[in-house]
Amino acid sequence: MRFLLPFLACFAAAVATSAAPDNVSDAAVTAALNPPTLSGFGFFDGSAAKPSDRLIPYELRTPLFSDYATKQRFMYLPAGASVTADNDGRLIFPVGTALIKSFGFAAASGGLDIIETRVLLHKASGWVALPYVWRADGSDADLRIGGTRVPVTFAHEGAQKSINYGVPNKNQCKQCHSVANDIMPIGPVWQNLDFPRKGDRQRLSKMVPALMQLQPFARWNARNDGSLDDKAKQYLKVNCGHCHAPKGSASNSGLFLDGSARGPVALGIGKRPVAAGRASGDLDFIIAPGKPSQSILIARMESTDPGIAMPELGRSTVHKEGVSLVRDWIAAMPQESH
Amino acid sequence: MRKRDLIFASAALCALVQPLHAKTISVMPGDGAQERLQEALIAAEPGDIVELGAGRFALTDGLSLDVDGVTLKGQGGVETTLDFAGQQGAGEGLLVTSDNVVLREFGVENSKGDGIKSKGADRIIYYKLRVEWTGGPKASNGAYGIYPVESKDVLIDSVLVRGASDAGIYVGQSRNIIVRNSTAVENVAGIEIENSFDADVHNNVATHNTGGILVFDLPNLPQMGGHNVRIFGNTIVNNMTQNFAPKGNIVANVPTGTGVMVMANRNVEVFDNVIGENGTTNIMIVGYRFPFKDPKYDPTPRGVVIWNNQHSRAGWAPQFRGGTEIAAALGGSFPAIFWDGAGGTELRPIIQDDVMALSLGLSDLNADTANAQPVPLARSVSRPASLPAIILPELMEAIVR
Numbered sequence: 009m010r011f012l013l014p015f016l017a018c019f020a021a022a023v024a025t026s027a028a029p030d031n032v033s034d035a036a037v038t039a040a041l042n043p044p045t046l047s048g049f050g051f052f053d054g055s056a057a058k059p060s061d062r063l064i065p066y067e068l069r070t071p072l073f074s075d076y077a078t079k080q081r082f083m084y085l086p087a088g089a090s091v092t093a094d095n096d097g098r099l100i101f102p103v104g105t106a107l108i109k110s111f112g113f114a115a116a117s118g119g120l121d122i123i124e125t126r127v128l129l130h131k132a133s134g135w136v137a138l139p140y141v142w143r144a145d146g147s148d149a150d151l152r153i154g155g156t157r158v159p160v161t162f163a164h165e166g167a168q169k170s171i172n173y174g175v176p177n178k179n180q181c182k183q184c185h186s187v188a189n190d191i192m193p194i195g196p197v198w199q200n201l202d203f204p205r206k207g208d209r210q211r212l213s214k215m216v217p218a219l220m221q222l223q224p225f226a227r228w229n230a231r232n233d234g235s236l237d238d239k240a241k242q243y244l245k246v247n248c249g250h251c252h253a254p255k256g257s258a259s260n261s262g263l264f265l266d267g268s269a270r271g272p273v274a275l276g277i278g279k280r281p282v283a284a285g286r287a288s289g290d291l292d293f294i295i296a297p298g299k300p301s302q303s304i305l306i307a308r309m310e311s312t313d314p315g316i317a318m319p320e321l322g323r324s325t326v327h328k329e330g331v332s333l334v335r336d337w338i339a340a341m342p343q344e345s346h
Numbered sequence: 347m348r349k350r351d352l353i354f355a356s357a358a359l360c361a362l363v364q365p366l367h368a369k370t371i372s373v374m375p376g377d378g379a380q381e382r383l384q385e386a387l388i389a390a391e392p393g394d395i396v397e398l399g400a401g402r403f404a405l406t407d408g409l410s411l412d413v414d415g416v417t418l419k420g421q422g423g424v425e426t427t428l429d430f431a432g433q434q435g436a437g438e439g440l441l442v443t444s445d446n447v448v449l450r451e452f453g454v455e456n457s458k459g460d461g462i463k464s465k466g467a468d469r470i471i472y473y474k475l476r477v478e479w480t481g482g483p484k485a486s487n488g489a490y491g492i493y494p495v496e497s498k499d500v501l502i503d504s505v506l507v508r509g510a511s512d513a514g515i516y517v518g519q520s521r522n523i524i525v526r527n528s529t530a531v532e533n534v535a536g537i538e539i540e541n542s543f544d545a546d547v548h549n550n551v552a553t554h555n556t557g558g559i560l561v562f563d564l565p566n567l568p569q570m571g572g573h574n575v576r577i578f579g580n581t582i583v584n585n586m587t588q589n590f591a592p593k594g595n596i597v598a599n600v601p602t603g604t605g606v607m608v609m610a611n612r613n614v615e616v617f618d619n620v621i622g623e624n625g626t627t628n629i630m631i632v633g634y635r636f637p638f639k640d641p642k643y644d645p646t647p648r649g650v651v652i653w654n655n656q657h658s659r660a661g662w663a664p665q666f667r668g669g670t671e672i673a674a675a676l677g678g679s680f681p682a683i684f685w686d687g688a689g690g691t692e693l694r695p696i697i698q699d700d701v702m703a704l705s706l707g708l709s710d711l712n713a714d715t716a717n718a719q720p721v722p723l724a725r726s727v728s729r730p731a732s733l734p735a736i737i738l739p740e741l742m743e744a745i746v747r
Binding site for chain 1: 380381382383384385387388389406407408410411412433434435436437441443457458459460465466485486487488489490493495496511512516518519564566567568591592593594595596636639640
């Protein structure tokens with residue numbers, strides 16, 4: 009029986025895929041065994057550029073920075089499924105849901121070179137996070153649970169940048185997506201969601217009418233909208249708050265950037281480093297109010313040395329624009345009078 | 347008879363918890379070591395052994411293990427080396443986030459951040475490991491060599507750690523801990539127990555660090571109120587390596603030449619150690635001297651008891667403000683034991699060692715040590731009942747027996 013079950017699941021998956029080649033296989037999403045190739049799910053019709061109509065594209069008002077990669081995000085809800093939400097606007101998805109995110113860089117020829125597609129699958133046993141790396145010919149993507157690195161060159165502000173783009177391994181997926189040691193989606197919080205396709209917002213909000221009462225979060229890079237404080241806190245929440253949370257991977261730091269901080273110290277203001285080690289450099293505080301250049305937070309955001317850089321994963325370049333926002337925020341804080 | 351029954355019972359228990367199909371996954375050094383080893387650590391199931399071949403694994407990223415009950419085993423601390431000189435990402439060489447994990451008989455070299463970190467990993471065993479930064483003491487070395495945090499039942503046995511720019515062996519925010527038979531050389535702090543409850547640190551050698559063995563409690567952390575720590579049977583000598591921690595580090599404040607340093611902890615026992623050749627002092631008991639606003643935090647050391655330590659030379663070069671002046675007044679040498687004196691006499695440590703001990707007589711934790719009003723501390727005639735020994739689950743001890 010132990011061997012039969014996965015076999016049956018595979019069989020079911022094969023049947024489902026073969027029945028409708030451009031359609032999503034519900035069985036592949038929930039099966040115990042993960043398809044070795046992305047095509048096993050049927051999310052895309054032959055290439056990353058052709059998502060199934062069953063996928064709901066979405067965007068984040070403030071996204072996680074990933075080396076200037078362009079991201080394409082989709083949710084897949086099984087037929088007839090309905091979504092709920094908690095009081096904070098975090099969407100709660102049924103078993104059978106998949107969240108799909110492709111990462112790519114602008115190709116010299118125009119268009120987008122997709123490097124990898126990560127999937128979060130809601131199985132009966134919980135969420136599972138997997139990285140699939142696209143083949144050079146773009147025909148399919150292979151499961152790489154051990155992660156890998158892919159050399160990438162892209163243009164930013166007129167200059168060519170070359171990096172060793174990191175595809176996270178399965179454990180690293182969990183490091184960020186972990187709440188009290190269970191895997192959880194991070195992105196789909198209603199106030200941070202935009203839906204580029206007509207009708208999707210209405211469709212989802214019909215399932216949870218209370219969502220329409222929630223005020224959208226600040227866009228980190230909005231020019232004429234939102235306070236500096238809102239934008240910086242939202243940027244830190246999205247880029248740091250998944251680990252720096254009381255139940256996250258960085259719980260031991262006592263630095264909480266997920267919005268849970270009560271009082272300035274837990275937010276890093278006037279907080280001395282604990283286990284930062286050499287990452288603290290010659291600086292005394294995570295945030296020295298009014299002094300961004302004296303703040304460990306900034307020093308770590310500006311570093312690409314693995315022993316110093318924050319976030320620890322998914323970044324091998326500095327997010328200049330993000331750093332600039334957080335610098336402005338710290339500079340605007342009144343300096344403490346001693 | 348009773349002992350035999352016990353062995354039989356524990357063997358039976360072992361059989362019960364061993365999964366039926368435990369297997370060994372072998373990984374050899376060579377091309378693609380990063381992905382092959384990481385995939386093995388992900389594919390392993392509870393009970394499995396991931397066995398590393400002899401040689402040097404050239405790694406390009408951090409490794410991680412998130413499966414309960416897995417043993418990662420090499421051919422020896424020198425024979426099998428995980429080499430992180432080419433590491434491009436992740437905050438540590440190896441990260442463990444699952445329970446009942448055994449790490450044994452391999453070496454970790456030159457990781458960019460910490461060497462081996464385990465977080466929320468209960469009943470973890472670090473055994474016969476070597477974690478080393480091979481370029482000698484440098485501020486650019488990684489912070490912690492061996493770094494369990496937020497864990498219950500931690501065993502660190504027979505490891506060697508060299509060159510950490512913070513602490514060689516660092517146990518943080520954990521409980522029920524044993525660190526024994528290990529060697530810490532050329533780190534800023536040799537062994538550090540921080541914000542932790544119930545720890546035995548014994549039969550270790552801490553030498554050529556800046557400070558040998560540290561017991562700290564810090565504010566603004568999820569677990570505070572460190573207490574019940576016993577430091578005994580250790581050799582803590584010649585910790586004269588100039589402090590090389592970056593200035594913002596809390597251990598950057600450890601004076602070069604410190605044997606044992608107890609800061610803001612409760613119920614700490616220091617006994618049966620050989621301590622000497624430490625230029626500042628052999629044993630120092632101090633409060634946390636930085637401003638803080640955490641009402642749940644107590645910055646003073648309390649219930650420190652010191653007895654039967656064998657002291658040799660100490661205090662010829664005290665590295666803190668006012669130290670040299672006090673040493674001069676005492677005939678050239680700072681005493682082998684001192685307490686900052688802050689918080690009043692009821693916090694006074696109980697000292698039975700046959701060496702000179704001094705209170706700096708500081709009025710409070712904000713007082714400058716340059717304004718010390720030193721007074722000798724008399725030898726105590728009696729001491730309170732000792733703390734109980736730390737007992738780890740028998741299954742853990744059986745693995746290293």
